[in-house]
Amino acid sequence: MNIDNVYIEKRVENHSNTQKILERIKFQNIIICNSYSEVFNPSNQNFRIQKKYPSLILAKKENSFIKETPPDFTIGYKKNYYFSHMLNCPFDCKYCYLQGMFNSANYLIFVNYEDFYNPIQTLIKKNKEKLCFFSGYDCDSLALENITGFLENLVNNFHIFDGGFLELRSKSTNVKLLSAIKPINNLIPAFSLNPQFIIKEFESGTPNLVKRLSVIKSLQEKGWNIGVRFDPIIWLGDQSRYEFFFKEVFKDLDIRKIHSITLGSFRMPTKYLKKLSKIRPSDSFIQSAYVQQSFRRSSKELNNEVKSFCKKQILKFVEKEKLFEN
Amino acid sequence: MIHFLVATLSEGRPIIDFFDLKISNNDSLFKVYHSAGISLTISGIGKINSAMSVIKTFFDFNKQKNNIWINLGLAGHKNHRIGDLFLVNKIKDSSSNKMYYPFVAHSKLKSIQCITYEKENLDYNESLSEMEASGFFYSANKFSSLELVQVLKIISDNEKESINFNDKHKIYDLIFSNKKKIINLCDSLHKIKENIEDYNLQYINKEFEEIFKGIKFSFTEKQQMKSLLKLYFARYNFLKKDLFNYKENGSFNIQMLKNFLRI
Numbered sequence: 001m002n003i004d005n006v007y008i009e010k011r012v013e014n015h016s017n018t019q020k021i022l023e024r025i026k027f028q029n030i031i032i033c034n035s036y037s038e039v040f041n042p043s044n045q046n047f048r049i050q051k052k053y054p055s056l057i058l059a060k061k062e063n064s065f066i067k068e069t070p071p072d073f074t075i076g077y078k079k080n081y082y083f084s085h086m087l088n089c090p091f092d093c094k095y096c097y098l099q100g101m102f103n104s105a106n107y108l109i110f111v112n113y114e115d116f117y118n119p120i121q122t123l124i125k126k127n128k129e130k131l132c133f134f135s136g137y138d139c140d141s142l143a144l145e146n147i148t149g150f151l152e153n154l155v156n157n158f159h160i161f162d163g164g165f166l167e168l169r170s171k172s173t174n175v176k177l178l179s180a181i182k183p184i185n186n187l188i189p190a191f192s193l194n195p196q197f198i199i200k201e202f203e204s205g206t207p208n209l210v211k212r213l214s215v216i217k218s219l220q221e222k223g224w225n226i227g228v229r230f231d232p233i234i235w236l237g238d239q240s241r242y243e244f245f246f247k248e249v250f251k252d253l254d255i256r257k258i259h260s261i262t263l264g265s266f267r268m269p270t271k272y273l274k275k276l277s278k279i280r281p282s283d284s285f286i287q288s289a290y291v292q293q294s295f296r297r298s299s300k301e302l303n304n305e306v307k308s309f310c311k312k313q314i315l316k317f318v319e320k321e322k323l324f325e326n
Numbered sequence: 327m328i329h330f331l332v333a334t335l336s337e338g339r340p341i342i343d344f345f346d347l348k349i350s351n352n353d354s355l356f357k358v359y360h361s362a363g364i365s366l367t368i369s370g371i372g373k374i375n376s377a378m379s380v381i382k383t384f385f386d387f388n389k390q391k392n393n394i395w396i397n398l399g400l401a402g403h404k405n406h407r408i409g410d411l412f413l414v415n416k417i418k419d420s421s422s423n424k425m426y427y428p429f430v431a432h433s434k435l436k437s438i439q440c441i442t443y444e445k446e447n448l449d450y451n452e453s454l455s456e457m458e459a460s461g462f463f464y465s466a467n468k469f470s471s472l473e474l475v476q477v478l479k480i481i482s483d484n485e486k487e488s489i490n491f492n493d494k495h496k497i498y499d500l501i502f503s504n505k506k507k508i509i510n511l512c513d514s515l516h517k518i519k520e521n522i523e524d525y526n527l528q529y530i531n532k533e534f535e536e537i538f539k540g541i542k543f544s545f546t547e548k549q550q551m552k553s554l555l556k557l558y559f560a561r562y563n564f565l566k567k568d569l570f571n572y573k574e575n576g577s578f579n580i581q582m583l584k585n586f587l588r589i
């Protein structure tokens with residue numbers, strides 16, 4: 001990957017992960033900064049432009065390593081947490097909430113991976129119940145693995161998750177590392193899916209459905225239990241196309257090797273949606289969602305209809321214990 | 327529109343010639359030149375002048391947000407060759423120690439950091455030495471997205487040699503010899519500006535004022551109507567004026583448009 005500019009916080013200049021990341025990319029300039037926030041946070045910058053010309057920011061995360069997920073967000077475990085070793089993503093989904101959350105589209109990597117491990121272990125030790133951790137909440141877990149090496153580092157230290165579960169959620173088909181190792185029971189690779197006509201229109205830069213399905217299949221054949229994520233399922237009407245999609249997804253997959261399925265509709269805090277409506281003014285999907293939300297017209301009814309239709313389709317193939325609605 | 331800001335007329339001359347600019351005022355404070363789509367303001371030396379001239383230019387040219395701003399000027403460096411041109415990727419204000427990070431990822435031009443000094447600095451180092459960038463950047467970034475605010479510097483002096491700053495022809499030649507790079511930068515900035523689709527919003531604001539001249543809207547209704555118009559223009563190219571009833575109030579017309587858009 002060609003990233004011309006790399007911003008590095010002075011304090012992580014000599015961190016071993018910084019050095020490794022620099023060895024993995026071709027770049028033109030290193031720009032030293034005091035804090036990533038000087039580059040990442042200023043308000044008058046444009047997410048859309050930066051998406052086209054992203055830079056890399058290497059920084060140190062200081063605190064709040066692990067956060068609780070919203071209450072409904074689960075794949076079957078009572079207590080759920082998430083962490084982000086990285087903010088932003090090389091893909092460009094129209095509906096991505098990161099556009100509403102961040103001012104910058106630059107890839108921000110927290111290189112002090114080791115500092116995430118203690119809080120995870122402490123949480124697991126403190127709790128009697130099984131905990132589930134989600135990676136890839138504010139990024140895509142696998143898409144930039146070739147640069148970050150985060151997963152590799154995690155796999156080498158995976159004992160920290162003993163007694164807990166980790167989900168790696170992605171749209172990427174970059175699964176070289178997972179294919180090369182023996183499946184780990186409490187590590188759940190999970191893939192987000194939508195019909196191909198939605199992928200084409202809404203998920204720019206992501207692998208197509210056939211590729212994603214073939215990667216899931218090959219990991220299942222190697223023994224991995226896979227999470228299948230229809231979240232958010234983007235609904236453009238025409239039930240028959242979605243019916244066909246669910247058939248297409250489940251016809252080739254090994255149902256026994258599906259860890260869980262989640263189903264969720266498109267949702268976003270109004271504050272983020274407002275920002276999206278500003279930076280994507282000619283996108284009718286975003287404008288329509290914003291107008292609905294700002295007129296406080298509840299789209300719950302439609303969402304429930306959509307969800308119950310999708311649920312019906314999914315349950316044709318998979319037992320209901322595996323399905324979770326987010 | 328592109329706004330160039332330079333400290334002295336000698337630095338501005340080549341820009342006047344590249345773009346065939348005409349003087350638009352003979353203001354004793356800041357001279358301004360322009361043609362269709364380009365302006366040039368002579369700010370005078372120093373970061374305060376530079377910040378003030380940005381504001382003056384912004385107001386002179388209809389307070390247009392998200393125009394392109396370029397601070398072009400001469401700078402010193404420890405060892406870079408006289409005549410070399412750089413985009414600035416980091417600006418340090420020497421008196422406040424505040425940092426700014428202009429966006430340079432769109433350009434293949436060489437980029438470098440610079441320090442904005444209060445006074446002329448002859449203690450050359452690895453950063454460019456100059457006197458305007460921090461004031462310019464701080465000010466222009468208030469009116470335009472960071473990606474559209476650029477600082478472009480040409481080396482005029484280093485540890486071993488310096489041009490004669492009174493030699494207007496020499497300054498002209500230094501800048502003129504970088505003409506192609508300057509014009510390419512303008513082209514690439516025009517291209518990235520296309521990603522800021524605010525023409526749509528500006529158009530909607532204009533349409534709103536025009537169509538609903540005689541109709542009273544509360545603040546909230548105004549916002550609601552504008553967001554409906556945004557959705558309308560995301561779906562259609564032209565506004566059907568007979569969609570509205572100009573004898574009725576804002577809320578009635580909002581409902582009409584909602585019905586049309588099936589919201």
Ligand code: SF4
Nearest residue numbers: 089091092093096139
């Ligand atoms: S893959 Fe996920 S993180 Fe990346 S752009 Fe799409 S929604 Fe956002």
